Amino acid sequence: MAIRQIIDFVAIKAACENCRLAALCLPAGLEAPDLKRLEQLVRRPHPLRRGAALFRASDRMHAIYAVRAGSFRTYYLAEDGREKVLGFYLPGELLGFDGLGSGQHRCTADALETASVCELPLAQLQELADRLPSLNHQLYRLMSQEIAHDQEMLLLLSDKNAQERLATFLLNLAQRFGKRGFSAGEFHLSMSRQNIANYLGLTLETVSRTFSQFQREGLLSVERRHVRLLDKRRLSVMAGPGRPASSSTAT
Amino acid sequence: MAIRQIIDFVAIKAACENCRLAALCLPAGLEAPDLKRLEQLVRRPHPLRRGAALFRASDRMHAIYAVRAGSFRTYYLAEDGREKVLGFYLPGELLGFDGLGSGQHRCTADALETASVCELPLAQLQELADRLPSLNHQLYRLMSQEIAHDQEMLLLLSDKNAQERLATFLLNLAQRFGKRGFSAGEFHLSMSRQNIANYLGLTLETVSRTFSQFQREGLLSVERRHVRLLDKRRLSVMAGPGRPASSSTAT
DNA sequence: CGCCCGTTTGAGATCGTTCAAGCCAGGTGG
DNA sequence: CCACCTGGCTTGAACGATCTCAAACGGGCG
Numbered sequence: 001m002a003i004r005q006i007i008d009f010v011a012i013k014a015a016c017e018n019c020r021l022a023a024l025c026l027p028a029g030l031e032a033p034d035l036k037r038l039e040q041l042v043r044r045p046h047p048l049r050r051g052a053a054l055f056r057a058s059d060r061m062h063a064i065y066a067v068r069a070g071s072f073r074t075y076y077l078a079e080d081g082r083e084k085v086l087g088f089y090l091p092g093e094l095l096g097f098d099g100l101g102s103g104q105h106r107c108t109a110d111a112l113e114t115a116s117v118c119e120l121p122l123a124q125l126q127e128l129a130d131r132l133p134s135l136n137h138q139l140y141r142l143m144s145q146e147i148a149h150d151q152e153m154l155l156l157l158s159d160k161n162a163q164e165r166l167a168t169f170l171l172n173l174a175q176r177f178g179k180r181g182f183s184a185g186e187f188h189l190s191m192s193r194q195n196i197a198n199y200l201g202l203t204l205e206t207v208s209r210t211f212s213q214f215q216r217e218g219l220l221s222v223e224r225r226h227v228r229l230l231d232k233r234r235l236s237v238m239a240g241p242g243r244p245a246s247s248s249t250a251t
Numbered sequence: 252m253a254i255r256q257i258i259d260f261v262a263i264k265a266a267c268e269n270c271r272l273a274a275l276c277l278p279a280g281l282e283a284p285d286l287k288r289l290e291q292l293v294r295r296p297h298p299l300r301r302g303a304a305l306f307r308a309s310d311r312m313h314a315i316y317a318v319r320a321g322s323f324r325t326y327y328l329a330e331d332g333r334e335k336v337l338g339f340y341l342p343g344e345l346l347g348f349d350g351l352g353s354g355q356h357r358c359t360a361d362a363l364e365t366a367s368v369c370e371l372p373l374a375q376l377q378e379l380a381d382r383l384p385s386l387n388h389q390l391y392r393l394m395s396q397e398i399a400h401d402q403e404m405l406l407l408l409s410d411k412n413a414q415e416r417l418a419t420f421l422l423n424l425a426q427r428f429g430k431r432g433f434s435a436g437e438f439h440l441s442m443s444r445q446n447i448a449n450y451l452g453l454t455l456e457t458v459s460r461t462f463s464q465f466q467r468e469g470l471l472s473v474e475r476r477h478v479r480l481l482d483k484r485r486l487s488v489m490a491g492p493g494r495p496a497s498s499s500t501a502t
Numbered sequence: 503c504g505c506c507c508g509t510t511t512g513a514g515a516t517c518g519t520t521c522a523a524g525c526c527a528g529g530t531g532g
Numbered sequence: 533c534c535a536c537c538t539g540g541c542t543t544g545a546a547c548g549a550t551c552t553c554a555a556a557c558g559g560g561c562g
Contacts, residue, residue: 130384140351145352150404
């Protein structure tokens, strides 16, 4: 498979120090010598294909992951089988902290498209963290961001209507894509309407209708999963309070 | 003031080792020698009266707090002035981590009634944590719990109807009161309907009506802020999926 | 005693859901 | 190569839970 080969090739070359995502990733804020040590821990497993799980709820946590390519979704399964989508993760973003307290993951992460990660084995990471306060602080910072994201979502879910929710979501994605060197005005949604709806606490019909409405109003153009934001200013007004930014583990 | 004197008297005697809340508090899981060191950091400021802020959003974070008596609410102020109540804190529960990442609090905490806290100054706590991996792990565990709580709330806000929300809330409170040696079947709500409503993503009218409905159905009796749960089994069924437990920073 | 605030209760409006039908793109098999 | 099928998406119509607006109640405090 050609794709597999390309990815493996990249994997061999990838190192935190040279990684174009480094600034967004765990290494951010670490000094060169600490970075070297961190780098030695990193594993780069084979890519996952669409739908494959990176980890599952109640799995013993054995690593933190950085998205290298592709994208992920995390969700959480209620006792009665209902799913709740908790977040989406783009390249450079970290996931898997949810287990740091208990040693067990609380949610499942699966790939929305073919995707690959860097893996930081927990045992060695904690050992390193116990000796490097700076790494500890970095981990606190990341968990804090997770909390910040969840609290933004609480505000969104309790106060915002469908338009505000979708606008917030799209601007957030745009901002995160932009930060990664992709276009912030035009992008591909790797998640289905159903996933977006679940994440935003709506039904897929409402998401679909709201997309159509935004398009009629000239705020964006959308065709299946391709979106182009045409009037970010107005979208931003629609999105309402709470920074449109800051979703997921992005800085 | 008599009350003030009593509280000060208790404050002098209180020490983590003897504190009846110790098992629920930060010290849980720490060994005796580490506990001693932690204990030396603790300050016990004067009680706060109803409405007084323990810390405010955008304040520089300089401590973590453990509730000693009374109760607190945390909320988060959106740009347009809308408030979002994030959580309630009972004796033995810890608050104030939200700033661990950035060094700034993201939300405001205020007393719902006369309340007092133990204060763990951040600078010394971090210094201690840098030398005590066990304390670090404890802090991770607590932040993790915060995340767990927020994610339970995300599920509640996106999936549950008013009855499920209120039932979940009441059972959660009951469980937390019970763990603290108060009655788990009958308790006083220190927060207003407005606060409950905001926390649950409803209006105060809906909360009020749902209380009345529960009472008509024999699930509980309620008079102003005094609640007695009469049929926890049925309430539990109503509450739906996601553990009814685990709210806030309680273990 | 009377005011004020938090709460309860009622009636109507609204937004999102539900149920249902149809569309479109991509993949499959004849 | 085309017909068909499937899954994801769009659109419509009616329903319903919650919100909004409004009024009245009741306890606590000056």
